[in-house]
Amino acid sequence: MPLRALRHSHSLLPSKRSGRRLLAYLLAGLLATAPATASTEQYGFDLPDIGTAAAGTLTIAQEKEFGDAYMRMLRASKPIISDPLLSEYVNALGHRLVANANDVRTPFQFILIDNQAINAFAFFGGYVAMHSGLFLHANTESELASVMAHEIAHVTQRHLARSMEDQAKKSPLTVAALVGSLMLAIAAPEAGIAAAHAATAGTIQSRINYTRRNEEEADRIGIDTLARADFDVSAMPRFFTRLADEYRYASKMPEYFSTHPLPESRITDSRARARQYPQKRVPLSPDYQLARARIVARYSGIAAESAMDWFERKLKKASPAEKQSLNYGVALLHIDARRFDEARTLLTPLIQAQPNNRFFIDAMTDLDIGEKHFDKALSRLNDALANQPDNRVLLLNRAYTYVKAQRGQEAIPALERYTHQYPDDSNGWFLLQQAYESTGTHRDGELAAQGERYALRGQWSKAIRNYTQASQLVELGSLAQARYDARLDQLRHQQARFNALKDR
Structure with missing residues (x-):
């Protein structure tokens, strides 16, 4: 399922300037909720539970509210990959950790x-x-997992809230200068650092030092999480070392180093901590290799010819276990270039060997749709859903196939159930919008589905406009109108809460 087609249109996005201004207001609201004074507790490196010190700044409920608001802004300002296969993979890996x-x-x-x-x-x-x-x-799943475990530790130890508390000890002017760009600095380091230049040099240095303490703590806790989850704990220092070596003499450092300072002492410490755990050989992860191949083929930002060269170079020295993922990646490139015969030659033995592998089912669906073999694709997907009836990848693939086959009416009931169960998945709303549109008789449903996509980006006025129009299109006093009007009330309430964040 080529989810690149499901990404949001730039016409739906607010300007970058307005998004950043709202972000600054959001963080200013955070500052307004913080107490005027804060605990002076010093965070020791080996303390077992130092994340709870942030309780005086933000409650967990407030963190969730701000997280939801920022996620909506992120959807509107960043190119989120809405690929169901990759989302399934990274969430399975993340939740294992x-x-x-x-x-x-x-x-x-x-x-x-x-x-x-x-x-x-x-x-x-x-x-x-x-x-x-x-x-x-990241050459292995353990290396990717080490980055994720580190970020999970930032959340469990409430480092962002603790940073808020730390900033509350500074003068209001300095806090405003730094906190206004804090979240922006996390997602877009260069912009955040530029904003931070308005503050004093001494405050910047203290913030860097505080961040480094957080990084060290996240490394320590992340390594422990890796060990508990049966990953290779040496993957963290190995990944750090390779990044440091690769960019040691680079004129421009990666964004990762802007938000994750990587001094030699941190690499040495992570290596020493990893040695305290039993070393284990973790077998190659087929799912990671397939996800990586999918990224290279479709989301690497490199030209198709360069991606093909990458796969061919890897194939020359690949083990048999690695070849299936590399051939899968090459097949995706063939599909996207409409070289369907070459793609089928590579995919047929893969899916014959693993008929329930969702990466291969998805690729074969793309291939069948490309050749307009819609019934063949639907038959395969229905067989797979008989064994995995609730799998989101398969459900979305089937809906996508119905839409591409101009059979949107058959997709609508399943997509209505899907969007009710997963209201935060923009894929479901996009496909439901397309399915309604294909029928030519459900303009109200089309507007409502598009309205939900606006709401997921925090574009409340557009969402409310769409639902207002949908309500006007249906019969006066009907159940449909009652449903649309009830959703309008919810959207206005959400808009008020969202706006209140920047007014606190």
């Missing part, structure tokens, strides 16, 4: 941003975002 982490107080959600720069960041409410470029530099 969360299940083995301590001090988990919030649900977690893991998202991918289409950006080849090396970066990852965590923010309020249990959200962890990773750039797709991480897959190009």
Whole structure:
């Protein structure tokens, strides 16, 4: 399922300037909720539970509220990868780590941003975002997991809230200068650092030092989480070392180093801590290799010819276990270039060997749709859903196939159930909008589905406009109108709460 087609249109986005202004207001609201004085507790490196010190600044409920608001802004300002396969993979991997982490107080959600720069960041409410470029530099699943475990520790130890508390000790003017760009600095380091230049040099240095303490703590806790989850704990220092060596003499450092200072002492310490755990050989992860191949083929930001060259170079020295993922990646490139015969030659033996592998089912669906073999695709998907009736990847693929086959009416009931169960998944709303549109008789449903996509980006006025129009199109006093009007009330309430964040 080529989810690149499901990304939001730039016409739906606010300007970058307005998004950043709202972000500054959001963080100013955070500052307004903080107490005038704060605890002077010093955070020792080996203390077992130092994350609870932030309780005086923000409650968990407030963190969730700010996290939801920032996630909506992120959807509107960053190219979020809405690929169901990759979302399924990173969330399965992330929740495996969360299940083995301590001090988990919030649900977690893991998202991918289409950006080849090396970066990852965590923010309020249990959200962890990773750039797709991480897959190009992490050679194993354990290395990717080490980055995720580190970010999970930032959330469980409430480092962002603790940073707020730390800033509350400074003068109001200095706090305003730094806090106004804090969240922006996490997601877009260069912009955040530029904003921070308005503050004093001494305050900047103290903030850097505080961040380094957080980084050291996140490393320590992250390594422990890796061990509990049966990953290779040496993956963290190995990944750090390779990044440091690769960029030692670079004129421009990766964004990752802007938000994750990497001095030699930190690498040495992570290596020493990893040695305290039993060393284990972790087998190759087929799912990671397939996800990585999908990233290279579709989300690496490099030309198709360069991606093909990457796969061909890897194939020359690949083990048999690695070849299937590399051939899968090559097949995706063939599909996207409409070289369907070449793609089928590669995919047929893969899916014959693993008929329930969702990466291969998804690729074969793309291939069948490309050749307009819609019934063939639907038959395969229905067989797979008989064994995995609630799998989101398969449900979305089937809906996508119905829409591409101009059979939107058959997709609507399933998509209505899907969007009710997963209201935060923009894929479901996009497909439901397309399905309604294809019928030519459900303009109200089309407007409502598009309105939900606006709401997921915090574009409340547009969402309210769409639902108002939908309500006007249906029969006066009907159940449909009552439903639309009830949703309008909810959207206005959400808009008021969202706006209140910047007015606190």
